[in-house]
Amino acid sequence: MTPVVALVGRPNVGKSTLFNRLTRTRDALVADFPGLTRDRKYGQAKLGRMEFIVVDTGGIDGSEEGIELHMAEQSLLAIDEADVVLFLVDARAGLTSADIGIANHLRRQKKKVFLVANKVDGLDADSVVGEFYALALGEVYQMAAAHGRGVYGLLEQALTPY
Ligand code: GDP
Ligand code: MG
Numbered sequence: 624m625t626p627v628v629a630l631v632g633r634p635n636v637g638k639s640t641l642f643n644r645l646t647r648t649r650d651a652l653v654a655d656f657p658g659l660t661r662d663r664k665y666g667q668a669k670l671g672r673m674e675f676i677v678v679d680t681g682g683i684d685g686s687e688e689g690i691e692l693h694m695a696e697q698s699l700l701a702i703d704e705a706d707v708v709l710f711l712v713d714a715r716a717g718l719t720s721a722d723i724g725i726a727n728h729l730r731r732q733k734k735k736v737f738l739v740a741n742k743v744d745g746l747d748a749d750s751v752v753g754e755f756y757a758l759a760l761g762e763v764y765q766m767a768a769a770h771g772r773g774v775y776g777l778l779e780q781a782l783t784p785y
Contacts, residue, residue: 626785628668628778629678629705631698631729633721636711637741641768642666642679645778670775673782678705707735707781710760711768714740718754726758737781739764744772 630638646666664679680698702708710729712722729736738760740752744767755763764780766773 625674625676626706626782627676627678627704628707628709628781629680629701630709630711631680631702632711632725633713633719636713636716637766637768638711639679641709641711641741641766641774642677644768644771644774645670645677670778673778675778675782675785702729702732702734705734706785707737708732709737709739709777709781711739711741711766712755712758713742714746714748714751714765715742717751718757722755722758726760729760735781736760737764737777738762739766739773739777741766741768743767744770 630641632638642664645668666677666679668675668677678701680701708729710725712718726738738755738758740748740755740763743752743765748765752763752765764773764777766777768774
C-alpha cells in the first residue's frame with residue numbers, strides 16, 4: 624500500500640507550498656487508490672526512492688475559540704485516512720492559540736504526527752522553534768517549504784516504517 628501523508632495546520636502556514644513542492648502539481652489518480660475520496664486534494668509524490676500520496680487540506684480555522692469544534696471536516700477526514708500527519712506551524716508567526724487547539728486534537732489521535740516549524744529561512748531557527756515544544760508533540764522539525772530546506776530529511780524520517 625502506498626502511504627498517505629496528510630498536511631494539516633492553520634491557514635497560511637505553508638501547507639500548499641509544501642504540497643506543490645512534493646507533487647510538482649502532479650495530481651494523483653485517486654481512482655488508483657481505493658478508499659480515498661475526491662473531496663480533498665491529493666497528489667502523487669516521489670522523493671528519491673520514496674513514493675507516497677500527499678493530501679493537502681484547506682486548513683483549520685483556529686481564529687475562534689473551541690478549535691476542535693471548528694476544525695474543518697475535510698481536515699479531520701484527511702487525518703483519519705492518513706498514515707502520517709505533518710502538522711505545520713509558522714516559525715515566523717510563532718505559537719498561536721489555533722496551533723494549541725490543533726495539537727490538542729492530534730494528541731488524542733493514534734496517528735503518527737510530525738510537528739514541523741515552517742518558514743525558518745532567514746531566521747535563527749534554533750532559537751525561534753523552541754516555543755513549539757510546548758505543544759508536546761515531540762521533536763520540532765525545521766523546514767522552509769518554499770526553498771526545499773528540511774523537506775527530504777523529514778519525509779525520510781516520517782516514511783521509514785512504510
Ligand atoms: P497554506 O494556507 O497553509 O496552504 O499556506 P500557503 O502554502 O498558501 O503559504 C502561505 C504563505 O506563506 C505564502 O505567501 C507562501 O509563499 C509563504 N510560505 C510558504 N512556505 C514558506 C517558507 O518556507 N518560507 C517563507 N518565507 N514563506 C513561505
Ligand atoms: Mg493552502
